[in-house]
Amino acid sequence: MKKINPTLPKGTRDYGPIEMKKREYLFSIFKNTFSLYGFNPLETPSIENMDVLNGKYGEEGDKLIFSILDSGDFIKNVDQIEKKDSNKLKREISKKGLRYDLTVPFARYVSMNRDKITLPFKRYQIQKVWRADRPQRGRFREFYQCDVDYIGTQSILCESEIIELVYAIFDKIQIKNISIKVNNRKILYGISEVLNFEESFDKCCILIDKIDKIGKEKFNNELEKIQFSKKQIDGLNSVLFFEGSNKEKLIFLKDFLSKSNKGLEGLRSIEKLMKLSKKFDFDVSLARGLSYYTSSIFEVVIKDEKIGSLCGGGRYDDLTEIFGYKNISGIGISFGIERIYQIMNEEGLFPKNIINSKTILVSCLSEEFMTNSLKLASKLRENNIKTDLYPDNPKLKKQLQYANNNSIPYVVIIGEDEVKSNLFTLKNMISGKQEKLSLEEIISEISS
Amino acid sequence: MKKINPTLPKGTRDYGPIEMKKREYLFSIFKNTFSLYGFNPLETPSIENMDVLNGKYGEEGDKLIFSILDSGDFIKNVDQIEKKDSNKLKREISKKGLRYDLTVPFARYVSMNRDKITLPFKRYQIQKVWRADRPQRGRFREFYQCDVDYIGTQSILCESEIIELVYAIFDKIQIKNISIKVNNRKILYGISEVLNFEESFDKCCILIDKIDKIGKEKFNNELEKIQFSKKQIDGLNSVLFFEGSNKEKLIFLKDFLSKSNKGLEGLRSIEKLMKLSKKFDFDVSLARGLSYYTSSIFEVVIKDEKIGSLCGGGRYDDLTEIFGYKNISGIGISFGIERIYQIMNEEGLFPKNIINSKTILVSCLSEEFMTNSLKLASKLRENNIKTDLYPDNPKLKKQLQYANNNSIPYVVIIGEDEVKSNLFTLKNMISGKQEKLSLEEIISEISS
Numbered sequence: 058m059k060k061i062n063p064t065l066p067k068g069t070r071d072y073g074p075i076e077m078k079k080r081e082y083l084f085s086i087f088k089n090t091f092s093l094y095g096f097n098p099l100e101t102p103s104i105e106n107m108d109v110l111n112g113k114y115g116e117e118g119d120k121l122i123f124s125i126l127d128s129g130d131f132i133k134n135v136d137q138i139e140k141k142d143s144n145k146l147k148r149e150i151s152k153k154g155l156r157y158d159l160t161v162p163f164a165r166y167v168s169m170n171r172d173k174i175t176l177p178f179k180r181y182q183i184q185k186v187w188r189a190d191r192p193q194r195g196r197f198r199e200f201y202q203c204d205v206d207y208i209g210t211q212s213i214l215c216e217s218e219i220i221e222l223v224y225a226i227f228d229k230i231q232i233k234n235i236s237i238k239v240n241n242r243k244i245l246y247g248i249s250e251v252l253n254f255e256e257s258f259d260k261c262c263i264l265i266d267k268i269d270k271i272g273k274e275k276f277n278n279e280l281e282k283i284q285f286s287k288k289q290i291d292g293l294n295s296v297l298f299f300e301g302s303n304k305e306k307l308i309f310l311k312d313f314l315s316k317s318n319k320g321l322e323g324l325r326s327i328e329k330l331m332k333l334s335k336k337f338d339f340d341v342s343l344a345r346g347l348s349y350y351t352s353s354i355f356e357v358v359i360k361d362e363k364i365g366s367l368c369g370g371g372r373y374d375d376l377t378e379i380f381g382y383k384n385i386s387g388i389g390i391s392f393g394i395e396r397i398y399q400i401m402n403e404e405g406l407f408p409k410n411i412i413n414s415k416t417i418l419v420s421c422l423s424e425e426f427m428t429n430s431l432k433l434a435s436k437l438r439e440n441n442i443k444t445d446l447y448p449d450n451p452k453l454k455k456q457l458q459y460a461n462n463n464s465i466p467y468v469v470i471i472g473e474d475e476v477k478s479n480l481f482t483l484k485n486m487i488s489g490k491q492e493k494l495s496l497e498e499i500i501s502e503i504s505s
Numbered sequence: 506m507k508k509i510n511p512t513l514p515k516g517t518r519d520y521g522p523i524e525m526k527k528r529e530y531l532f533s534i535f536k537n538t539f540s541l542y543g544f545n546p547l548e549t550p551s552i553e554n555m556d557v558l559n560g561k562y563g564e565e566g567d568k569l570i571f572s573i574l575d576s577g578d579f580i581k582n583v584d585q586i587e588k589k590d591s592n593k594l595k596r597e598i599s600k601k602g603l604r605y606d607l608t609v610p611f612a613r614y615v616s617m618n619r620d621k622i623t624l625p626f627k628r629y630q631i632q633k634v635w636r637a638d639r640p641q642r643g644r645f646r647e648f649y650q651c652d653v654d655y656i657g658t659q660s661i662l663c664e665s666e667i668i669e670l671v672y673a674i675f676d677k678i679q680i681k682n683i684s685i686k687v688n689n690r691k692i693l694y695g696i697s698e699v700l701n702f703e704e705s706f707d708k709c710c711i712l713i714d715k716i717d718k719i720g721k722e723k724f725n726n727e728l729e730k731i732q733f734s735k736k737q738i739d740g741l742n743s744v745l746f747f748e749g750s751n752k753e754k755l756i757f758l759k760d761f762l763s764k765s766n767k768g769l770e771g772l773r774s775i776e777k778l779m780k781l782s783k784k785f786d787f788d789v790s791l792a793r794g795l796s797y798y799t800s801s802i803f804e805v806v807i808k809d810e811k812i813g814s815l816c817g818g819g820r821y822d823d824l825t826e827i828f829g830y831k832n833i834s835g836i837g838i839s840f841g842i843e844r845i846y847q848i849m850n851e852e853g854l855f856p857k858n859i860i861n862s863k864t865i866l867v868s869c870l871s872e873e874f875m876t877n878s879l880k881l882a883s884k885l886r887e888n889n890i891k892t893d894l895y896p897d898n899p900k901l902k903k904q905l906q907y908a909n910n911n912s913i914p915y916v917v918i919i920g921e922d923e924v925k926s927n928l929f930t931l932k933n934m935i936s937g938k939q940e941k942l943s944l945e946e947i948i949s950e951i952s953s
Contacts, residue, residue, distance in 0.1 A: 063557065095866075129637075132591045
């Protein structure tokens with residue numbers, strides 16, 4: 058048998074038992090809260106047809122889609138193998154790819170099932186996505202995304218509910234001091250109308266999105282490079298960096314945008330939201346990179362910390378149009394659960410006891426008492442106590458070491474004395490305390 | 506924008522909200538029971554390096570692995586594009602593939618992490634696998650597998666615990682009348698020694714594995730085809746189809762195998778297991794297709810029903826050897842959760858109330874009462890009641906229809922009367938009953 062060196066593909070990870078328990082804890086908070094807010098789960102396949110994926114993520118994104126080679130004799134029917142042209146060849150030998158995000162598959166699902174679903178349709182989706190990105194520290198090629206979306210309603214109540222949902226979740230995972238920044242793409246467009254740069258609107262949005270990273274000065278330099286006049290730059294600065302409360306910003310912008318219908322429309326949406334919620338920061342300098350957002354946009358950050366956004370989202374006019382299903386407005390937010398996991402891990406926000414807190418190891422000193430061990434384990438499990446059973450009979454020290462390495466807090470020891478007396482030795486692995494107890498006493502000790 | 510017809514790749518499925526809830530119910534029973542038995546979760550990447558996958562599943566299996574095209578200019582460094590030879594070309598342009606099962610990645614994980622893990626290592630794994638199989642009714646190219654394994658112990662206690670675990674799970678999901686068939690590959694090998702067909706052992710195992718499908722007569726015909734003598738066939742029939750209790754089989758086989766050390770070794774293992782468990786059926790005609798099983802093998806079926814096996818597994822001497830980690834005995838069982846799901850669905854074994862049983866829809870009759878709806882929803886959620894909020898204000902009939910389509914059992918209606926009186930109309934969608942209640946009364950009605 059040829060030996061193989063076991064390796065993982067670049068940018069992928071195994072999740073071992075401890076990491077899995079933390080992830081399951083985090084995911085269960087997300088799932089329970091989504092369900093408390095009336096969202097239902099959805100899963101789509103990891104594989105999508107290439108024509109569903111291609112052209113949805115921009116030129117750069119398309120390059121990062123993992124392609125799956127067609128099955129069987131894939132080269133047989135390729136008339137001309139265009140030597141050295143990977144792109145042309147790829148289209149001929151690969152008709153499927155791995156899911157790149159959760160939004161496009163969701164739009165595909167809604168379009169395919171339009172006759173079966175009731176609008177408004179609310180779903181959450183926690184699944185892996187794959188990107189052939191250059192792997193870097195903290196950046197992976199396979200990772201989880203977590204999206205929540207409404208589709209088929211234009212109500213501002215959705216914006217308000219999403220804000221509530223974000224607070225509910227961050228409250229439960231104990232990441233404090235968050236700020237939900239809200240803006241409206243229509244306001245940004247209104248500004249471009251007032252300052253006469255509608256034709257550079259998209260470019261300008263991409264720059265605004267980078268202000269946090271590049272700073273105000275470089276931002277203005279970049280505007281100059283794309284031919285913004287001093288007057289335009291000053292005007293843009295006055296509105297983007299206007300400081301004040303949500304209300305003061307509203308008053309200022311009502312005046313600033315007075316000649317732009319679209320701008321005022323965006324402003325009315327913010328105003329409506331203010332009536333429903335006080336829990337967001339109106340931030341005119343929020344732009345979001347993705348071009349499909351057409352109205353409300355939001356981002357969640359930790360105040361006074363430069364670790365980037367933890368969630369982002371917005372309202373899109375018509376994501377399902379490409380699949381032939383028109384006039385379906387939607388709104389969604391994507392929780393960056395990989396980053397959130399990282400923060401919780403670094404800051405020790407996972408409960409200390411999620412790993413094996415109510416677990417017991419039944420350890421057995423001799424093969425002759427195996428049946429007794431089995432019976433005891435079975436009784437403990439009937440009482441819903443997580444019970445591991447050491448399968449062999451090495452020295453007790455090794456069995457206790459096993460409990461320690463697996464963070465199992467209790468060990469029950471069965472030897473000759475225990476079998477005779479029907480009293481079992483229970484060792485608390487944290488305090489070191491050891492006492493002889495009956496089965497009932499053990500159950501009550503651990504369940505308490 | 507070019508319109509695209511939304512389609513799914515062959516052999517893949519979306520899981521909509523109702524299917525998801527059923528799946529989550531089923532998976533949670535599995536996870537909770539595994540954890541009650543001291544197994545910990547593990548997840549491995551969907552993508553594995555091709556040299557980890559290739560050569561592990563037999564020639565036929567290798568062909569069914571989905572290959573991922575290398576990123577970037579994959580054809581650039583391919584010196585010779587071997588026209589029309591897909592196999593050679595594939596090796597040059599695809600270094601990764603999709604996970605084909607959960608066993609090989611587990612062996613890879615254990616081998617890579619041998620310095621970090623404590624033996625015996627117990628894990629469960631519920632993840633998707635992909636096979637480029639011909640899609641058929643009930644057969645998919647992407648589906649979940651669910652495996653439980655011990656690695657690093659030879660103890661017969663593992664066999665006994667797995668039997669307990671199987672019963673615990675089938676008891677909870679209420680599939681009744683199961684039988685756990687157990688055999689030992691060493692017994693089969695012993696039979697081949699006694700009857701002198703060691704050199705045809707593997708071929709014969711594959712045939713024995715098919716007896717259920719092809720019947721006794723065809724089985725014997727096939728044996729003739731591979732040059733079995735009448736004496737060999739008669740001998741094999743006498744032992745495979747011997748009827749009796751576990752104990753009677755044991756006595757018969759002790760005599761039959763008296764000249765085969767290996768056979769007697771397998772028999773001793775069965776004998777030991779009988780001392781620990783009475784819950785299995787010793788079945789000499791059980792062979793299992795996979796060649797890596799070397800000792801105990803088992804299969805779970807529903808008695809008197811011809812729907813094939815629901816679980817299968819066995820003990821393997823050394824699955825990690827290929828990755829350079831030697832002498833590590835393991836044992837595992839794979840639950841066919843896709844088939845189990847199908848049976849539960851067909852037989853109505855999912856609880857009637859898993860879909861939105863404790864859910865309420867807050868419906869709002871006019872935009873002016875939106876804030877009241879929001880507040881009410883927020884109070885209900887604080888009391889852990891799953892609350893959906895209708896985001897728009899169409900006619901009540903449409904909102905009730907929404908509740909019906911989503912199987913939401915309660916609707917609370919907010920209009921002018923309700924806001925004035927602070928008493929809300931609660932409609933039970935199943936009984937049709939409608940009453941005016943205070944917030945506290947609603948909470949107690951739904952929580953009860």
